[in-house]
Amino acid sequence: xxxxxxxxxxxxxxxxxxxxxxxxxxxxxxxxxxxxxxxxxxxxxxxxxxxxxxxxxxxxxxxxxxxxxxxxxxxxxxxxxxxxxxxxxxxxxxxxxxxxxxxxxxxxxxxxxxxxxxxxxxxxxxxxxxxxxxxxxxxxxxxxxxxxxxxxxxxxxxxxxxxxxxxxxxxxxxxxxxxxxxxxxxxxxxxxxxxxxxxxxxxxxxxxxxxxxxxxxxxxxxxxxxxxxxxxxxxxxxxxxxxxxxxxxxxxxxxxxxxxxxxxxxxxxxxxxxxxxxxxxxxxxxxxxxxxxxxxxxxxxxxxxxxxxxxxxxxxxxxxxxxxxxxxxxxxxxxxxxxxxxxxxxxxxxxxxxxxxxxxxxxxxxxxxxxxxxxxxxxxxxxxxxxxxxxxxxxxxxxxxxxxxxxxxxxxxxxxxxxxxxxxxxxxxxxxxxxxxxxxxxxxxxxxxxxxxxxxxxxxxxxxxxxxxxxxxxxxxxxxxxxxxxxxxxxxxxxxxxxxxxxxxxxxxxxxxxxxxxxxxxxxxxxxxxxxxxxxxxxxxxxxxxxxxxxxxxxxxx
Numbered sequence: 001x002x003x004x005x006x007x008x009x010x011x012x013x014x015x016x017x018x019x020x021x022x023x024x025x026x027x028x029x030x031x032x033x034x035x036x037x038x039x040x041x042x043x044x045x046x047x048x049x050x051x052x053x054x055x056x057x058x059x060x061x062x063x064x065x066x067x068x069x070x071x072x073x074x075x076x077x078x079x080x081x082x083x084x085x086x087x088x089x090x091x092x093x094x095x096x097x098x099x100x101x102x103x104x105x106x107x108x109x110x111x112x113x114x115x116x117x118x119x120x121x122x123x124x125x126x127x128x129x130x131x132x133x134x135x136x137x138x139x140x141x142x143x144x145x146x147x148x149x150x151x152x153x154x155x156x157x158x159x160x161x162x163x164x165x166x167x168x169x170x171x172x173x174x175x176x177x178x179x180x181x182x183x184x185x186x187x188x189x190x191x192x193x194x195x196x197x198x199x200x201x202x203x204x205x206x207x208x209x210x211x212x213x214x215x216x217x218x219x220x221x222x223x224x225x226x227x228x229x230x231x232x233x234x235x236x237x238x239x240x241x242x243x244x245x246x247x248x249x250x251x252x253x254x255x256x257x258x259x260x261x262x263x264x265x266x267x268x269x270x271x272x273x274x275x276x277x278x279x280x281x282x283x284x285x286x287x288x289x290x291x292x293x294x295x296x297x298x299x300x301x302x303x304x305x306x307x308x309x310x311x312x313x314x315x316x317x318x319x320x321x322x323x324x325x326x327x328x329x330x331x332x333x334x335x336x337x338x339x340x341x342x343x344x345x346x347x348x349x350x351x352x353x354x355x356x357x358x359x360x361x362x363x364x365x366x367x368x369x370x371x372x373x374x375x376x377x378x379x380x381x382x383x384x385x386x387x388x389x390x391x392x393x394x395x396x397x398x399x400x401x402x403x404x405x406x407x408x409x410x411x412x413x414x415x416x417x418x419x420x421x422x423x424x425x426x427x428x429x430x431x432x433x434x435x436x437x438x439x440x441x442x443x444x445x446x447x448x449x450x451x452x453x454x455x456x457x458x459x460x461x462x463x464x465x466x467x468x469x470x471x472x473x474x475x476x477x478x479x480x481x482x483x484x485x486x487x488x489x490x491x492x493x494x495x496x497x498x499x500x501x502x503x504x505x506x507x508x509x510x511x512x513x514x515x516x517x518x519x520x521x522x523x524x525x526x527x528x529x530x531x532x533x534x535x536x537x538x539x540x541x542x543x544x545x546x547x548x549x550x551x552x553x554x555x556x557x558x
Contacts, residue, residue, distance in 0.1 A: 050077020
């Protein structure tokens with residue numbers, strides 16, 4: 001194919017999104033760290049799906065216009081570090097094709113890949129080689145070399161794919177941690193999935209895609225036949241998302257009920273507010289079950305084949321929109337006073353108990369998210385806009401949310417400051433230094449200083465076998481992390497919590513806080529507290545219901 005027009009570009013992006021969605025679990029499994037938050041594939045997939053969804057707004061198929069929408073959609077939908085980096089890749093790709101009105105040549109495509117690579121490097125404060133940055137760069141170099149030799153558009157894309165695949169295979173030789181774990185870089189693998197989708201989209205026209213879809217074939221999980229990738233699209237093709245508001249909502253019960261009704265399922269929240277995302281062929285059944293649990297709001301049902309139709313189970317077959325007014329602390333719903341305050345606060349928190357703690361400390365809007373479900377940039381933008389304040393501080397409380405939070409500054413009219421908290425305890429410590437009458441800049445400086453006065457520990461389980469220093473870890477072992485690094489391993493959450501705190505508490509420690517998760521009973525946490533109080537008599541021991549998923553305990557030492 002000598003050149004690429006807008007219709008072909010749309011097809012490439014659609015197939016790329018579907019391919020990544022199908023392989024996101026494979027990408028997730030490549031996470032080097034064996035904790036249950038290896039969501040690189042999920043974040044990249046959700047980010048790309050948001051970008052593809054934005055293309056529905058295109059009133060014409062000019063390449064430059066489509067890539068502009070691609071850049072905006074990926075930025076607003078970016079989730080986690082990998083998603084934000086991917087959004088910057090598409091931003092650069094868009095900049096490289098901004099001048100193209102009709103058709104993109106091989107030289108244009110190579111320029112776009114080069115612009116995408118450079119933009120991702122600029123977006124990362126400390127670029128690390130052996131990651132998706134390297135894969136993007138080598139792909140761009142291969143594309144440019146092909147273009148210089150006179151290759152057409154399709155040959156340039158193929159060269160980029162081959163370069164990416166070669167670079168991905170080399171990532172363990174660049175990053176020792178990858179070689180030790182026996183894996184390639186997860187973000188790089190996600191990028192290769194996208195490039196594979198680009199190539200597959202070139203070999204199948206939109207008309208042929210429709211014919212393949214009509215066959216309603218059964219997907220093969222073991223391997224993807226790219227020449228017939230569209231055949232799988234009819235399986236669980238409705239991306240269904242909504243929020244449940246109510247009392248006594250049980251996210252675990254929802255997960256169990258919906259597990260058989262689709263894939264790509266994400267259920268996060270607490271007994272009051274729960275967000276559901278699922279790809280299903282039966283959105284009506286999903287809505288009916290969840291509608292019995294509470295009030296549904298922000299319902300969106302989208303056909304991932306971009307058929308430009310809206311689906312929902314309503315008498316007029318339009319998208320359902322339930323307006324919920326005056327929901328305190330719910331992102332996107334403002335509780336306005338007569339005049340805006342000087343500085344407001346948005347915090348990202350997983351777990352009902354932790355959310356209550358943050359609200360009690362003065363947080364204006366809590367965004368539900370954290371491990372396995374990083375909020376998108378758009379989620380954070382909505383939350384910031386909902387706060388009735390002239391300036392807003394964001395507490396990410398997770399290392400994978402910091403990058404997304406930084407993007408908000410460019411997308412809202414308010415002044416935004418980000419205090420780069422990497423855990424809930426850091427966020428709580430930072431809030432102790434917030435002064436309502438001080439300026440945004442003064443508060444950010446004080447809170448950044450204050451967040452360093454607490455040490456954070458986490459108790460969770462290993463999702464795979466690995467080696468961490470001198471520790472041999474088997475799948476499902478209980479592991480304790482001190483400041484994000486694996487410090488102890490055992491078979492009991494309580495035992496691991498005690499061993500973990502022995503590495504954290506010293507003579508200068510004064511307060512130990514224990515936040516128990518959704519999988520722990522209050523009685524177990526109280527027993528742990530009693531043991532800790534006896535062992536550390538010089539410290540005050542406090543226990544709180546955190547309600548966080550995946551992590552049995554989050555502990556902090558001040």
